[in-house]
Amino acid sequence: MQFAQNAAMFNMAAEEMDAVIGFGPRSPTIHIPNAPVPPLYYNDQSVKVSGGNVGAINMGAARDIQVSLQTITKNGDVEVADKLADLTNAIMNAPETDDIVKNDLLEQIAVLSEQASASKDERKPGAIKAIFSAIKDGAAAISGVGGAWETVEPLLTNHFGL
Helix, strand or coil: CHHHHHHHHHHHHHHHHHHHHCCCCCCCCCCCCCCCCCCCCCCCCCEEEECCEEEECCHHHHHHHHHHHHHHHHCCCHHHHHHHHHHHHHHHCCCCCCHHHHHHHHHHHHHHHHHHHCCCCCCCHHHHHHHHHHHHHHHHHCHHHHHHHHHHHHHHHHHHCC
């Protein structure tokens, strides 16, 4: 992150010098790499059998979240993407929660992250507020997820302008 900021400042200084001088070749610039997308830790096995009950975590929702996180990262909101990834990982790795609750929360986070990756004109404020409160209630019910939600909540509030 520090390298990207320094490279951007160098590039801006080079452009300003070129503008002042007004002739000759352009000054060289530094290529600034994209920020890395935060990982989601899940395996591709979606069926778990225990005690005769079959449950499945919806990995499609996790993949949708990952795609949205890539877009959020490309838009420059790396901290929001990191904290959403932490929240998603906390939900998927919560041992005391059944798969139905996990799936519900993952689907809600998928919609919320999709809205976060959309432009401000394309966002649906009513849906965002409803999903925001549903995730807040669901995360509070799971002990390991509550802390992750408390970390991402102020960032999302600022991101959405709530």
